Amino acid sequence: MEQKGVTIWFTGLSGAGKTTISEQVAIKLKQQGYKLEVLDGDIVRTNLTKGLGFSKEDRDENIRRIGFVSNLLTRNGVIVIVSAISPYRAIREEVREKIGNFVEVFVNAPLSVCEDRDVKGLYKKARSGEIKMFTGVSDPYEAPLNPEIECHTDLEELNESVNKVLQGLEKLGYLSNLVVV
DSSP, X not given: OOOOOEEEEEEOOTTSSXXXXXXXXXXXXXXXXXXXXXXXXXXXXXXXXXXXXXXXHHHHHHHHXXXXXXXXXXXXXXXXXXXXXXXOHHHHHHHHHHHSSEEEEEEEOOHHHHHHTOTTXXXXXXXXXXXXXXXXXXXOOOOOXXXXXXXXXXXXXXXXXXXXXXHHHHHTTSOOSOOOO
């Protein structure tokens, strides 16, 4: 199967559901024989961007590095699934322009819902002052203005969000003969 490379960029607050949705999308695409790589923000930070902090400059550099790897893979026909908070609109747009075949998926959930889902206890630490510059609390999150796909994880079941992403990719011409279950 000849496939078109594309970077699928999941962005949203911590706890919005980026990793959960992207993992399920990856499973479905692998089951159908697509070549893909997953770049999860947490995993990338322990390897590719180890040593970077959470200042705006470091966050931008983190996204540039993820974008660089995504671009290499995308131009070689790989579907790249990125799951990263990537809070700043300008750097997401910079990466989009460099990659070209780029689909932004806004995983949208209200801050209160994300805080309720906070399995790592990060929001609690941010509210108590233990974590400085935490996106959504003490640092801004700039929501996408025109994402290709938007999932409202406070209103949709997981399978609805996953199918929305898969159907969106098919509609945009990145997937063919997709079987959505």
